[in-house]
Amino acid sequence: MIATPLHRRTLFRAAGAAALLAGLPAAQRAAAAEEQGLALGAAxxxxxxxxxxxxxxxxxxxxxxxxxxxxxxxxxxxxxxxxxxxxxxxxxxxxxxxxxxxxxxxxxxxxxxxxxxxxxxxxxxxxxxxxxxxxxxxxxxxxxxxxxxxxxxxxxxxxxxxxxxxxxxxxxxxxxxxxxxxxxxxxxxxxxxxxxxxxxxxxxxxxxxxxxxxxxxxxxxxxxxxxxxxxxxxxxxxxxxxxxxxxxxxxxxxxxxxxxxxxxxxxxxxxxxxxxxxxxxxxxxxxxxxxxxxxxxxxxxxxxxxxxxxxxxxxxxxxxxxxxxxxxxxxxxxxxxxxxxxxxxxxxxxxxxxxxxxxxxxxxxxxxxxxxxxxxxxxxxxxxxxxxxxxxxxxxxxxxxxxxxxxxxxxxADEPYPDQAVARTIATRMGRGGEPGKPRPPGVYKIVAEFDNPAVMRQIPYGVFPDVVVTASRGTIVRPFSEPVPNGNVWRATFDLAVDGTDPVELRLFLRLNDKPLTETWLYQFHPEPPPA
CATH class of the missing domain: 2.70.98.10 (Beta-galactosidase; Chain A, domain 5)
Structure with a gap:
């Protein structure tokens, strides 16, 4: 096979090296060429x-x-x-x-x-x-x-x-x-x-x-x-x-x-x-x-x-x-x-x-x-x-x-084809459920999802609160509500989940206004905490 430019340049790094090798016997030329670069097998x-x-x-x-x-x-x-x-x-x-x-x-x-x-x-x-x-x-x-x-x-x-x-x-x-x-x-x-x-x-x-x-x-x-x-x-x-x-x-x-x-x-x-x-x-x-x-x-x-x-x-x-x-x-x-x-x-x-x-x-x-x-x-x-x-x-x-x-x-850095017509999740948060200032009941968890898309959220009229559409595979959903996060275009969906045992709970949530989804669908597999030892 005739050597391509790639093979010549890989094995002979400079024209001067090639000239020095030209007068050597074939076996010595091959050994010397390999010392100059990569050794390649047959084509x-x-x-x-x-x-x-x-x-x-x-x-x-x-x-x-x-x-x-x-x-x-x-x-x-x-x-x-x-x-x-x-x-x-x-x-x-x-x-x-x-x-x-x-x-x-x-x-x-x-x-x-x-x-x-x-x-x-x-x-x-x-x-x-x-x-x-x-x-x-x-x-x-x-x-x-x-x-x-x-x-x-x-x-x-x-x-x-x-x-x-x-x-x-x-x-x-x-x-x-x-x-x-x-x-x-x-x-x-x-x-x-x-x-x-x-x-x-x-x-x-x-x-x-x-x-x-x-x-x-x-x-x-x-x-x-x-x-x-x-x-x-x-x-x-x-x-x-x-x-x-x-x-x-x-x-x-x-x-x-x-x-x-x-x-x-x-x-x-x-x-x-x-x-x-x-x-x-x-x-x-x-x-x-x-x-x-x-x-x-x-x-x-x-x-x-x-x-x-x-x-x-x-x-x-x-x-x-x-x-x-x-x-x-x-x-x-x-x-x-x-x-x-x-x-x-x-x-x-x-x-x-x-x-x-x-x-x-x-x-x-x-x-x-x-x-x-x-x-x-x-x-x-x-x-x-x-x-x-x-x-x-x-x-x-x-x-x-x-x-x-x-x-x-x-x-x-992001999805190549984002949907500009809905807001997307930017944070998931959770903690103890119940109402502030009152004893926190066992087995009740507060779960929060936050959504952002200024082009979508700015369309929500002042004083209007989107519906929180949320379901759980088991347990009870308590007090779902939405609210704007101060100092931004972010909206927050919050609810309490009351559930017994430690088996996972599949949650599904989105915000809706006038029967139209405002956000992507948030799915989460929630794992309740085991009771204290």
């Missing part, structure tokens, strides 16, 4: 269709786990040791201008020990990047130095455009660990993650399965205005699949995801377009001595746009036990895990939770009948992702099935 034909055929063939074969080099050494590369291993940006593909967005690579470590193969795509061919320890700067005493020479990579990330002076220190999308990937939003921060697929999340008696992106194929984007196309091969005990990501570096990041997924065996809970986040506590659900910060979360709610056009907001919980909520129906127009609260004073943390991205799933092909499912797991710290949301088809796919997916992920 092989590549296309998304070929990758899909490969995934389908894999699904017809028994599952073979990926290569895990020297597990006892990889286990020693803990969080701190892994953070000290840095890919040399001078070796990054496209750093020299052949593409707009240089790619850098992650080393193996304790939390991602499977070798992932990296390939560069040029035209109709791909060439594997052969792992070499010299690609990485690492301390002399790093456990990684003891790994075998064929260890492989853990993942990759795309740096900012090489037209920017700070591209070496700024990246905008990363694929690392199982089928996880994430991107920065419009406010420049990483936060929650997405996944290629979710298998048996929170299924009683069945451990969750984590399929792995075993290979990536990265194509160049000659200009920053063009998207980067990345293909990936997914494999796991129950599924295999081919994925194509078209990555746009916009105000935030927008990704088109196309996938063909093949089932080796039936799956109890098949989660499509899954999102993963963290919610420890918000303005509600915080114990007095839990932590010094007012709020800690990457996301504060699940937003849904139904097929019928209803807008739903479900505040997140950190429950006492694993909870799964299901929102069924026909193909939704979209859903996402949002970070709506953008006030730094509500977090007071230098990790900038107020800047974490919101991620919206926009189906590009009808999803059919099924449900958006929200899984909430208990956590006692911010280091654990405890929130998962995904689409589950109504008909459980059988072994041998093929699923074709097409959707768009918006990593932004």
């Amino acid at each position: 092989t034909p590549f296309s998304y269709d070929l990758l899909t055929a490969r995934a389908q063939a894999l699904a017809a074969q028994p599952y073979q786990p990926p290569y895990r080099p020297a597990p006892e050494i990889v286990e020693a590369i803990d969080y701190d040791a892994h953070g000290k291993i840095k890919f040399k940006t001078d070796l990054a593909p496209y750093a020299d201008g052949t593409g707009a967005y240089p790619a850098t690579f992650f080393h193996l470590g304790r939390f991602f020990g499977e070798a992932v193969r990296m390939n560069l795509v040029v035209g109709d061919d791909s060439r594997e990047i052969l792992y070499r320890p010299r690609y990485f700067d690492m301390p002399e005493d790093s456990p990684a130095r003891k790994l075998p020479a064929d260890s492989g990579f853990a993942g990759f990330r795309l740096q900012e455009s090489n037209k920017r002076d700070d591209w070496r220190t700024q990246d905008w999308v990363a694929f690392l660990g199982a089928s996880y990937f994430r991107a920065i939003g419009a406010l420049g921060q990483y936060g929650m993650s997405a996944r290629g697929i979710a298998i048996d999340v929170a299924v009683k008696g069945s451990p969750e399965e984590f399929p792995i992106f075993t290979q990536f194929f990265i194509a160049e984007a000659p200009d920053p205005a063009q998207p980067v196309v990345v293909c990936a091969l997914l494999d796991g005990p129950s599924v295999s699949g081919a994925y194509r990501f078209t990555l746009h570096r916009t105000e935030g990041v927008v990704m088109e995801v196309e996938a063909a997924v093949f089932l080796r065996k039936a799956v109890t809970r098949l989660g499509l377009a899954p999102l993963t986040s963290m919610f420890w506590y918000g303005e509600y659900g915080r114990g007095r001595m839990l932590d010094w910060r007012p709020e800690v979360h990457d996301s504060d709610g699940l937003a849904i746009w139904t097929a019928g056009g209803e807008r739903i907001w479900r505040p997140l919980n950190n429950p006492r036990e694993i909870m799964v909520s299901s929102f069924g129906g026909d193909s939704p127009r979209g859903f996402g895990l949002m970070q709506r609260d953008r006030n730094f004073d509500h977090y007071l943390d230098g990790v900038f939770y107020d800047r974490r991205p919101s991620v919206w799933v926009e189906p590009l092909a009808p999803l059919g009948r099924g449900a958006i499912q929200l899984v909430e797991l208990p956590t006692d710290d911010e280091i654990h992702d405890n929130i998962v949301a995904f689409w589950v088809p109504e008909d459980r796919p059988a072994a041998g099935s093929r699923l074709d997916l097409s959707y768009r992920l918006h990593w932004l």
Whole structure:
């Protein structure tokens, strides 16, 4: 194969180096060339269709786990040791201008020990990047130095455009660990993650399965205005699949995801377009001595746009036990895990939770009948992702099935298609019920939802109070009323809930004026407190 400019520039960093090599024998030239840059394997034909055929063939074969080099050494590369291993940006593909967005690579470590193969795509061919320890700067005493020479990579990330002076220190999308990937939003921060697929999340008696992106194929984007196309091969005990990501570096990041997924065996809970986040506590659900910060979360709610056009907001919980909520129906127009609260004073943390991205799933092909499912797991710290949301088809796919997916992920500061005709939830609050100045009755809770949209709320005539339309799956609703919040356009819906026991209560609420909804629908799963010991 004739070398393309990419291959020449990757292997020979300067014309002077090439001239020096010209007089050497072939074997010495190859060895010297590799010392100048990345070592690449032989060119092989590549296309998304070929990758899909490969995934389908894999699904017809028994599952073979990926290569895990020297597990006892990889286990020693803990969080701190892994953070000290840095890919040399001078070796990054496209750093020299052949593409707009240089790619850098992650080393193996304790939390991602499977070798992932990296390939560069040029035209109709791909060439594997052969792992070499010299690609990485690492301390002399790093456990990684003891790994075998064929260890492989853990993942990759795309740096900012090489037209920017700070591209070496700024990246905008990363694929690392199982089928996880994430991107920065419009406010420049990483936060929650997405996944290629979710298998048996929170299924009683069945451990969750984590399929792995075993290979990536990265194509160049000659200009920053063009998207980067990345293909990936997914494999796991129950599924295999081919994925194509078209990555746009916009105000935030927008990704088109196309996938063909093949089932080796039936799956109890098949989660499509899954999102993963963290919610420890918000303005509600915080114990007095839990932590010094007012709020800690990457996301504060699940937003849904139904097929019928209803807008739903479900505040997140950190429950006492694993909870799964299901929102069924026909193909939704979209859903996402949002970070709506953008006030730094509500977090007071230098990790900038107020800047974490919101991620919206926009189906590009009808999803059919099924449900958006929200899984909430208990956590006692911010280091654990405890929130998962995904689409589950109504008909459980059988072994041998093929699923074709097409959707768009918006990593932004807000929903990409907000409804300006309704006010949205900006806060959920709760405390003891009853009336001030009187004994507070046990089992009675005061619950408050606040809504904001100046264009909507300014239409409420002075002295008129919208109806609070609220229902509960159990218990009794007492004294519902609405009121404007002083010094703003925010309206507040307040009610007491009288309920026995500790079983969850499903609440549904919106504000109405002249038989017309003023707000989105607020849904909340309330967990009554257990009685004092």
